[in-house]
Amino acid sequence: MFESAELGHKIKKSVYEQEVPPLREALLDAQLRLAESAAFPVIILVGGLDGAGRGATVNLLNEWMDPRHIQTHGMGEPSDEELDRPMMWRFWRALPPKGKIGVFLGSWYTWPILNRVNGRTKAADLEQSMERAKRLEKMLVDEGALIIKFWLHLSKKKQEKRFKELEKNPLTRWKVTDRDWKHFKAYDKFQEVHEHVIRHTSTAEAPWLIVEGEDAHYRNLTVGKVILKAIQERLEQEQVVPAKILAPPLMPAIDNLHLLKTLDMKQALSKDKFKVQLEKYQGRLNVLTRDPKFKYMSVIAVFEGNDAAGKGGSIRRITGALDARYYQVIPIAAPSEEERAQPYLWRFWRHLPRKGRVTIFDRSWYGRVLVERVEGFCAEVDWMRAYGEINDFEAQMVRHHLLVVKFWLAITKDEQLRRFEERQRTGFKSFKITEEDWRNREKWEEYEQAVCDMVDRTSTLLAPWTLVEANDKNFARIKILKTLCECIEIKLKELHEEGIDYLDKPKKDR
Amino acid sequence: MFESAELGHKIKKSVYEQEVPPLREALLDAQLRLAESAAFPVIILVGGLDGAGRGATVNLLNEWMDPRHIQTHGMGEPSDEELDRPMMWRFWRALPPKGKIGVFLGSWYTWPILNRVNGRTKAADLEQSMERAKRLEKMLVDEGALIIKFWLHLSKKKQEKRFKELEKNPLTRWKVTDRDWKHFKAYDKFQEVHEHVIRHTSTAEAPWLIVEGEDAHYRNLTVGKVILKAIQERLEQEQVVPAKILAPPLMPAIDNLHLLKTLDMKQALSKDKFKVQLEKYQGRLNVLTRDPKFKYMSVIAVFEGNDAAGKGGSIRRITGALDARYYQVIPIAAPSEEERAQPYLWRFWRHLPRKGRVTIFDRSWYGRVLVERVEGFCAEVDWMRAYGEINDFEAQMVRHHLLVVKFWLAITKDEQLRRFEERQRTGFKSFKITEEDWRNREKWEEYEQAVCDMVDRTSTLLAPWTLVEANDKNFARIKILKTLCECIEIKLKELHEEGIDYLDKPKKDR
Known part of the structure; x- marks a missing residue:
């Protein structure tokens, strides 16, 4: 599942610098058309491994896009307010309205995965969380949302290398925590759970897109281009006509008793x-x-x-x-x-x-x-x-x-x-x-x-x-x-x- | 969930005898048009409680319909052949082709429910079985099938009454087994599981239709009319155009490496x-x-x-x-x-x-x-x-x-x-x-x-x-x-x- 994201994808600096300006312009244009039409909301999930550039990706999107029409939600520990409500409530209330883009750093997948890897929940709990997530996404898509799910990936070797590089530099040393190394030690266990979750929640309407996280140029261009193409294609699509219902009719009142x-x-x-x-x-x-x-x-x-x-x-x-x-x-x-x-x-x-x-x-x-x-x-x-x-x-x-x-x-x-x-x-x-x-x-x-x-x-x-x-x-x-x-x-x-x-x-x- | 199927629905004999001939004629006509167009398969599940008339309903359908285009599958204990394959295989191989009707007495829900009530499986196993069932049904509907799921229901009192009546009559005594009385004793437990399964697997594309099973006239007319309307409506519908894909594009090859x-x-x-x-x-x-x-x-x-x-x-x-x-x-x-x-x-x-x-x-x-x-x-x-x-x-x-x-x-x-x-x-x-x-x-x-x-x-x-x-x-x-x-x-x-x-x-x- 992660094969293509361990190939060592790279974009040269010169190519990157040439491609970024027109991409940013096109993104801004698409974003403006989206905001003006208010046709549908865009929900972007940024998940993946520590050190694979999740935070940098979210920062980049905020830098490239018009801040009036994009909002980022870092979903860390839930607040008291949120603990008082159903688990999904914190996401429900953060959903972008039509015409806007909502970026989620951490999503409805984050805690179920963590809890499963740490052994706090059973396999069956994870299954249920995934089904809930799929039902939520299906409902959002049925209501018109465009959902883009990025998974930033690093091979085990690359993750180790990345942490060591960050630690060597006094300016970035703070970025690597004990928790990161703890997670690194559980890399294989994490990967097993990640693969399972990605396989089961890559639906036709909201598939995961796995992006190799090592090279920032490659990562940025990929994320930018996918978002651009997805918004453009959807804007160009005519109004989505709801499919005719294919189900049998509900119960007829044949004896006039109800x-x-x-x-x-x-x-x-x-x-x-x-x-x-x-x-x-x-x-x-x-x-x-x-x-x-x-x-x-x-x-x-x-x-x-x-x-x-x-x-x-x-x-x-x-x-x-x-x-x-x-x-x-x-x-x-x-x-x-x-x-x-x-x-x-x-x-x-x-x-x-x-x-x-x-x-x-x-x-x-x-x-x-x-x-x-x-x-x-x-x-x-x-x-x-x-x-x-x-x-x-x-x-x-x-x-x-x-x-x-x-x-x-x-x-x-x-x-x-x-x-x-x-x-x-x-x-x-x-x-x-x-x-x-x-x-x-x-x-x-x-x-x-x-x-x-x-x-x-x-x-x-x-x-x-x-x-x-x-x-x-x-x-x-x-x-x-x-x-x-x-x-x-x-x-x-x-x-x-x-x-x-x-x-x-x-x-x-x- | 079962409220409407405990009201004591009844159809008078005179009304029944008047309504059946035109219904049968219309059913045969619809069946013929279906067979000629070979436009889609019809999958009918007949589930429900013991004594609620599941067998009689299936017999009736066979009597009313053209036997060349309908096939019934009684899904009892799996055979050796079937045990050697994945659980769903016995259903896969029994699916009707386009233009035909397949009636399933017992379905992919039967064993998961029984095993759960008997305590042979856990709640989580039931959840997984239901998800598998839903995925199968979604796939079949996406492939064009019309799925009609009947659930024949009896209240606890009515089920007891029914068994006692059958036992009193020497001609029908054989119909009531020890297993039936065992299940009756577990009525409440069964109902809890039934409700759970019906609630979770009543999807927009394949909802359960709960039919009160006591009065045969009511049951027969209801089942017949629902099937007729469902086939007619689908035949009249234009070719179902697959919805445009609403998902983001798959990964672009931006660095030409794959x-x-x-x-x-x-x-x-x-x-x-x-x-x-x-x-x-x-x-x-x-x-x-x-x-x-x-x-x-x-x-x-x-x-x-x-x-x-x-x-x-x-x-x-x-x-x-x-x-x-x-x-x-x-x-x-x-x-x-x-x-x-x-x-x-x-x-x-x-x-x-x-x-x-x-x-x-x-x-x-x-x-x-x-x-x-x-x-x-x-x-x-x-x-x-x-x-x-x-x-x-x-x-x-x-x-x-x-x-x-x-x-x-x-x-x-x-x-x-x-x-x-x-x-x-x-x-x-x-x-x-x-x-x-x-x-x-x-x-x-x-x-x-x-x-x-x-x-x-x-x-x-x-x-x-x-x-x-x-x-x-x-x-x-x-x-x-x-x-x-x-x-x-x-x-x-x-x-x-x-x-x-x-x-x-x-x-x-x-």
Whole structure:
């Protein structure tokens, strides 16, 4: 796998000096066209061996390119902020928007490789990390990103020579650390793991490019030319038309029976009973969030439902029981310009809570498979892949002790009509009802189908959906509060039983 | 995940009897159009719970469809033949060609799930099996297949009821076995694993469709309608144009140095030395293949090289040392009609040797990234994904103790010219040289680039390439024999050291 990068590639100084100026000019031009078109983001990973020139390569790119449209991320030890979130969060938040270039020195491969070589993780952990990495890259490419993965390589002999040369020179001696020599001693073990990772993660859409790292001229020209050609080719390509979906259709409703029809919509709670139970569950929720172990977990509550199903009122009954410093309600409307320049999950990634916090999403990432599907805002192939992407996303949260609780608030078509009309009559509520609400109502059956498919495909043991019969607001609010309390209780019990070990679990994989 | 399949879906007899005749007619019509167009193969997996009607569903499909164009595969315990090959081989060889429908009762998911529930494998083994399954399905879809995956479900209560009903009736009592009741007791454990597998392997291109299994009318109509719609929609779709490749270009040759140029092409061996060494290594090879452990492994030798590089002569020096009953030489020319109706790897899968045998491929699956790439016989996106598919394929072989030894026979452009001219002059050799050989020669540099990319991307620790300097035939033949002997020695040593355990390893995952 590394054969071609151990041949002793070299570019003469005279040739280099002749080739660099036009290359830089072309790179700047391509970068400007990219920024102006804002057509796609460019993600450049720079990985490889110590001493093979990773840092120099990143510096060079910053020197050659327009600094307004390129950003470098050195991914060293994760911060406290980052440790509080799923492993991928630090990368999610650093992704470049469309039109920009993001350079990653160290990537989602760095820690899994290090941990594996150091024996802190098993082979199976490495496999899982690689699958996660591949799924992330596939999703980014499906969302339009251009991913370029450089692997800078040195043969064992050359790495030793390089370290010795650096050590001899008083000006560069600091560059060689004990850690470098330790890694050098484990060269063969590293190479075995590197080869394994490169082989398994060189996909058709994001292959690794192995570059011999010894000669700086060769390295620089290669990296520069690859980036230039990749950006140019993509800019010249017409708009990428999403492939037609090749999958069979989802489940047809042949007997006219579906999940939502099985709900007992008559369930209700009297005002008196409601008051008693509200006090009971709000109190319980408050106590739960003050449990000493609560600071090791966090809660994501997702609210979806028919228009006018009472999401806002239910959310207020939850927040009423919480300490205002520790929760956030995120209302999801149409994406902002900044958000549209990113993968569709990005605007949710950014709001993930730290440990010990509660975040409530008033509408969520499920918009992709609900409104975007029904209204045709995205192609079939896009919402079809979203089910898997969403399950991945939630699995990563759960794995990092973020509790994901999802509510679908269901009302009947008649009840919706009653509420719409009431809203129109009531002055201070009339702002809540728009033309769009009436239009959505016309697609009632299509939305029902989308909801059933959503529940079928994303209600998992890790993050199940709770369907809430919401014709009676009192009943719905109590069911929601009670469910939330129960889920937190189970999670806290798990944390108590697991002891302190859970804190190390997510670390393993960084 | 199973919510919608526990609602008690039912279709009345009268409705069923009304709907079936037109459905059957439409299915036959679609099947005929599929067979006539031979546009794509249809792969139907029928999985699910005991008693949920898997067998009945398969019988029904056979009853409804034209038996000339549908074939059912009951995948129970693997045969001896199958145990001798990689786990996926039994599925590879059963895949339907274009225009046909293949129904699998039991699939690549069956054994991984059973082994996991029975505790014979770890969670990590299941993950790996799922990844392999996903990669296989992705490859099949990329090659044009329509994959429909049905999961027939029953709630715990319904499964118990079903077994009891069957047991009460003397005519159906035999259908319920001890194994069924054993599985029923493990219902919850099964469901947990099932949910996990369905969630992780419901991809956009091949999602699982969960069907409630209790009511036969509902089940039959659902399965029939989904298949009909899927085939109809695909037939109506225009030719699927392969997506443009979105990846960066492979490594540019900016300093004009590449792997092939570093070979010392002057290496040669005198006739006398050759004779001595030929005898030595042929003897050694013969002894090695008679090692008592050799019957637990097999050898795949791959020969690729420039035209006239001497593949045939080298192969004859190997087979000269082998027992004719235990080896096969497979010359690869253009694919047959039968082979063109299958994924491109199919024509190699079919020739995989049993344990204790040697198979020599004179040209191989690498044609995909050599001649097919250079001559434009397949799209860039197809040969780009082939590197990963080939690595997967070889990893599966190696995992099953098939030793994969790959030789690239390199000659210089001048030497090729000399040999071409000699062939033309020599009557009994002139059949060997064609117009095509001269045409290929004109693309010498493009082929070189393809060879270097191939070695870079598929020379792995599991199955490395050996580059053979073949200007001197004697030298080349000895290098090949020697390399082959060494590889077999290492593999035999491993088998001796591993003891008898290795026999169980591949079994685990079936």
